[in-house]
Amino acid sequence: MMKPSAFYIAVFCFLLPALSIEAYDPLDPTGNITIRWDILSWTEDGYVAIVTIRNYQMYRHIEAPGWRLGWSWARGEVLWSMLGAETTERGDCSRFGGGVDGPPHCCDSSPKVVDLLPGVPYNQRISQCCRGGNLGSMVQDQAASASMFQMTVAAAGTTKKTVRRPKNFTLEAPGPGYTCGPARIVDPTRYPSPDRRRHTQALVSWNVVCTYSQFLASATPTCCVSLSSFYSKMLVSCRTCACGCKSNPGGCAGPNSPDLSPAPRVQCTSHMCPVRVHWHVKLNYKEYWRVKISVTNFNYKMNYTQWNLVVQHPNFNNMTTSYSFNSHSLGPYGDINDTTMFWGLEYFNDMLLEAGLEGNVRSDILFGKSKSSFTFANGWAFPRRIYFNGEECVMPPVDVYPRLPSSSRKPTSCVLDAAVTCILTLLCLAMSVWQ
Structure with a gap:
């Protein structure tokens, strides 16, 4: 009789191919959407960051109504302002009052961010934003395969040691299907200066990798x-x-x-x-x-x-x-x-x-x-x-599948048919002479 542990191992090994085949695409084995979170400068109580959503999938793209990015703050951070995107909800910002600059953009502990539509005023835009959440694939439209937005985060750390990575990242594009891993520290991103003669470097950079599963996207x-x-x-x-x-x-x-x-x-x-x-x-x-x-x-x-x-x-x-x-x-x-x-x-x-x-x-x-x-x-x-x-x-x-029509014999050429006829005629003549 099979031991319980051996039984469970056997069941797992049997199901593993079926489970992995849904999340692994053999035609695009390294395809993913990567979220890069770059802190560019510190503020009095937080930082200014640029977030880049880049589609590294060869043929899977995101169309209207576009991507929706979510996360949970690590310790009560507040999204004070944004360029190139907006949150779907503001949350409860009553504790901040009106202030000189008005209330924060979003006080939700788990904000949901969407791209702005084309045609928004210039002072609300940054590079590679405002396409309604559309992301091209690497093969079909690589120039439109990235989307960016800028934000100012308050009530956050102000040094590399005190700042905390967001968690529980989600990506809807436009519905379910993507599973995102944790934010991981990576080498700081380098950005070209406006005159492109030198580069500036992010103070801190985090990467989040999201992979696609057709099974998660749709039950059918x-x-x-x-x-x-x-x-x-x-x-x-x-x-x-x-x-x-x-x-x-x-x-x-x-x-x-x-x-x-x-x-x-x-x-x-x-x-x-x-x-x-x-x-x-x-x-x-x-x-x-x-x-x-x-x-x-x-x-x-x-x-x-x-x-x-x-x-x-x-x-x-x-x-x-x-x-x-x-x-x-x-x-x-x-x-x-x-x-x-x-x-x-x-x-x-x-x-x-x-x-x-x-x-x-x-x-x-x-x-x-x-x-x-x-x-x-x-x-x-x-x-x-x-x-x-x-x-x-x-x-x-x-x-x-459609099949070739069956045939009783293979077709022969006219030359072959003539040769066969000639041989049969000679045999008949030989037999008549012999008789």
Whole structure:
């Protein structure tokens, strides 16, 4: 009989892959969002700091309504003023009175901070702020992958030894999904001076690393994949109830009554996914083969700005052209290129509109043929994984992929057929002479 301790170890080892796979992204193993807290100067009873939120994820970005950063103060600190961001609540500041400069910005022991919207007055801004909480990914929009705000903190320490690190950091982007570690002391950040001839250095710097888990973000998937090909009449649809069922709380809306339901609401389908990705093996040439990728939005209340797809397929080393999508090889495994990221062309199809006639984007992809690996057999022409906006899509079961039509014999060339006919004729003549 197995001992209790051995039993628990066995159960843990069995569950470990399932638990870790949700928080670890094999296509972006080092991706994270890092929060850098830099104290630039001391004040009479606290400090002035710049906080930078930087997205180091290759393809997962943050769109409207944007990020929301929270923490808990270590010993009753007060957020006296801010530039480039604001808190969602002020808290109880009655003990400070009005004062010459008015009450503090926020007296909450656990403030929640959001980015300012574009167009705020210049005197409320700092560099890399005020984009409504949007953060670009490293591949798609690295220039917009960071957001900054400045704040003055009172009732805090005034030296390296007396100041205390905030704790219990949270990041919503815009909903759950990120888990943040503790603030850790790192080498002080260096900032260029206005004339860029010299650098200034932060007095104290802390780092907080936040990692993403699709399981924490949503209890159900948010997209699915369907398949088809020129060599088969079979259309492989998304799995039934891939993202939930019509009977689930919240329901769905029919195509003729999308405005009668509260947001967010998706169109009634068998799969109930807000987004469907369709992969169609379109044509076969002598030296090339062609695929059509279509992305359809079934969400009546959501436009996907700066959408992206990440596709894993063994033939991306031989991809030659993407006709109306941008593309970039991610190559998470060194020289092996089996993963490519696609996104829309600026001002053309970089926004996936809400459900309706215009709620789709598509492009043809051209691949070269590799003599060592190319085949249409056994579902090789279809992707292994697809992500939409960083969320892994539900693939159909492998055993239902479109198959090549069966054939009773392999085709032969005209020359071979003629040779066979000639041999049979000679044999018949020889037999007649012998008889």
